[in-house]
Each structure stands twice: as structure tokens, then as C-alpha cells.
Amino acid sequence: AQSVTQLGSHVSVSEGALVLLRCNYSSSVPPYLFWYVQYPNQGLQLLLKYTSAATLVKGINGFEAEFKKSETSFHLTKPSAHMSDAAEYFCAVSDRGSTLGRLYFGRGTQLTVWP
Amino acid sequence: KAGVTQTPRYLIKTRGQQVTLSCSPISGHRSVSWYQQTPGQGLQFLFEYFSETQRNKGNFPGRFSGRQFSNSRSEMNVSTLELGDSALYLCASRIGEDQPQHFGDGTRLSIL
Numbered sequence: 001a002q003s004v005t006q007l008g009s010h011v012s013v014s015e016g017a018l019v020l021l022r023c024n025y026s027s028s029v030p031p032y033l034f035w036y037v038q039y040p041n042q043g044l045q046l047l048l049k050y051t052s053a054a055t056l057v058k059g060i061n062g063f064e065a066e067f068k069k070s071e072t073s074f075h076l077t078k079p080s081a082h083m084s085d086a087a088e089y090f091c092a093v094s095d096r097g098s099t100l101g102r103l104y105f106g107r108g109t110q111l112t113v114w115p
Numbered sequence: 116k117a118g119v120t121q122t123p124r125y126l127i128k129t130r131g132q133q134v135t136l137s138c139s140p141i142s143g144h145r146s147v148s149w150y151q152q153t154p155g156q157g158l159q160f161l162f163e164y165f166s167e168t169q170r171n172k173g174n175f176p177g178r179f180s181g182r183q184f185s186n187s188r189s190e191m192n193v194s195t196l197e198l199g200d201s202a203l204y205l206c207a208s209r210i211g212e213d214q215p216q217h218f219g220d221g222t223r224l225s226i227l
Contacts, residue, residue, distance in 0.1 A: 034215055043119070043205055043218035051213055090158065101148045101209060102171050103216060105158040 002027055002093045006106035014114045019063075019078040021109045023091030026072065031093040033074045034103070035065055038088045047089075050074060061085070086113045117141065119219035121206050127225045133194040136222045140187050140208030147189040148216060149181060152203040161204075164189055193224075201226045 007022040025031060032051050036044040048059025055067040065076045074091060091106040120139040128134050140147050148171075149161040160173040164183035181191040187208075193200055203223050207216035 032213065036218070041220075043121075043220040044207075046215050046217065049215045092158075101146050101163045101165075101207075101212075101216060102160045102173070103148070103150075103158075103207075104160075107157045 002031060002095065002104040004091050004093055004104055004106040006089075006091050006109050008109055009107065010110045010112065012112040012114060013081045015083055016080050019076070019081045019085065019111065021076040021089050021091075021111065023065075023074045023076065023106060024072055025074065025091075025093045027093065027095075029095075030067070030069055031095055033065075033067060034092045034094075035059065035063070035074075035076050036090045036092060038090065038108075040087075044090065047076070081111075081113045083113050083115065086111055119206055119208050119217055121204075121219035121222050123222060124220065125223050125225075127227060128196050129227050130196055130198060132196050133192060134196060134224060135190055135192045136204055136206075136224075138189045138191075138206030138208075138219060140189070140206075141210070141217055144208035144210050144217075145187050146209045146216075147183055147187065148207045148209075149189070149191050150205045150207065151175075152205060152221070153201075158205075161191065196226050198226050200224065 003026045005024045034049045035047040048057045050067045058064045088108045092103040122137045146165045148163040163171040167183045178194045183189045203221045205221045207218045209216045
């Protein structure tokens with residue numbers, strides 16, 4: 001089974017600072033990778049996805065993530081944090097080539113943005 | 116285009132009761148998956164349905180069941196509710212095998 005590790009359950013940054021949320025996966029075959037964001041009392045919103053194209057993936061709201069096979073990582077970054085970015089972020093993987101729609105999630109990282 | 120719709124948004128039940136949650140996927144999406152989210156266990160996969168057939172199931176007891184209808188709408192049922200079933204239940208749909216899942220806002224189930 002796949003597993004996902006998100007380093008740091010809480011990350012705090014100042015408004016305008018760099019956001020870096022870490023995600024590592026365990027798989028011998030590069031899986032499909034996703035980042036989702038969850039605001040209070042809401043479901044998960046897709047930020048970006050990596051399937052097999054460019055290793056640097058751009059998503060919504062200025063976020064991007066880089067797939068690094070050698071490090072089995074898919075870290076999420078944003079150059080300048082905004083107050084509205086405060087939320088919980090989840091990294092998820094699914095098996096490449098599988099018809100099965102199962103996602104394996106990390107435990108999440110709560111992002112706090114200070115004014 | 117409407118997103119994934121889950122009803123009801125909130126439910127309060129007592130131990131021993133049963134509950135049915137509903138999910139309407141995005142139009143054209145035939146795959147529906149269900150997840151349970153709790154503070155202790157995080158996000159856990161329950162099952163996936165495609166064309167009215169369950170094709171994948173997570174590690175949950177048989178009290179958790181689901182079905183999908185011909186219009187792709189899905190329901191999940193939990194029988195003999197336990198306190199530990201209190202959670203946010205999320206439904207997600209997708210259009211294709213290499214496409215991401217899109218989530219609804221969930222049903223928050225509280226067991227008293």
C-alpha cells in the first residue's frame with residue numbers, strides 16, 4: 001500500500017513570506033500526486049496534480065509543487081503567503097495505471113499566516 | 116457546472132441507530148468514492164463505486180456499506196452506529212482513471 005508523510009503538522013509564516021509544505025511518498029513506481037486544501041467546514045479543494053508531464057506543476061492561487069523522483073518528494077510552495085492561504089493542506093497519492101480511485105492521504109499540515 | 120453535492124450537511128444520531136448519506140457527483144462523472152475524516156485517523160478510504168459496482172473497499176467493518184444508482188448518485192449506509200463513527204464523511208467523484216477526484220463539502224455525523 002502507498003503511504004504519504006507530511007513533515008510538520010503545523011506551519012506558521014508571516015504574510016508575504018515563502019510557504020513550503022513538505023510531502024514524501026513511498027512507492028517504487030512514481031504515483032500520481034495531488035495537493036488538496038481544506039478550509040473550515042468545507043470539503044477538499046484540488047490545488048494541483050502531477051500525473052506524468054512536467055516535474056514542476058503549477059496550481060491555483062499561486063501554488064506550485066515539484067516532483068523529485070530521487071527524493072520521493074512532492075513539496076508544495078508559494079512565493080508569498082496571503083492571509084487567505086490559512087487552511088489545512090493534504091498531500092495525496094494514487095497508484096499509477098490503476099483503475100481504482102483510491103487516494104492515500106498524508107495527515108495534513110495546518111498553515112497559519114500571521115499579519 | 117455544479118460540484119459534488121452531499122446531503123445532509125449535518126446529522127446527529129444515537130448509538131445503535133443507522134444512517135444513510137447521499138452523494139450526487141458532478142455531471143458526467145461515473146466514479147464515486149467515499150472517505151471518512153477524523154482527527155485521530157485522518158482521511159481514510161471507505162469504498163469506490165463505478166457504474167453501480169463496488170470495485171474497491173477500504174478496511175472498515177461490514178457495518179459500512181454503499182451503493183450507486185444508474186444516474187451515478189451514491190449512498191452510504193452505516194448500521195448500528197458507534198461513538199467512534201462520529202466523523203466528516205466526504206464523497207468524491209472523477210471523470211476518468213487518470214483524473215483527480217473532486218470532493219463535496221461532506222456530511223458531519225455526530226453520534227451521541
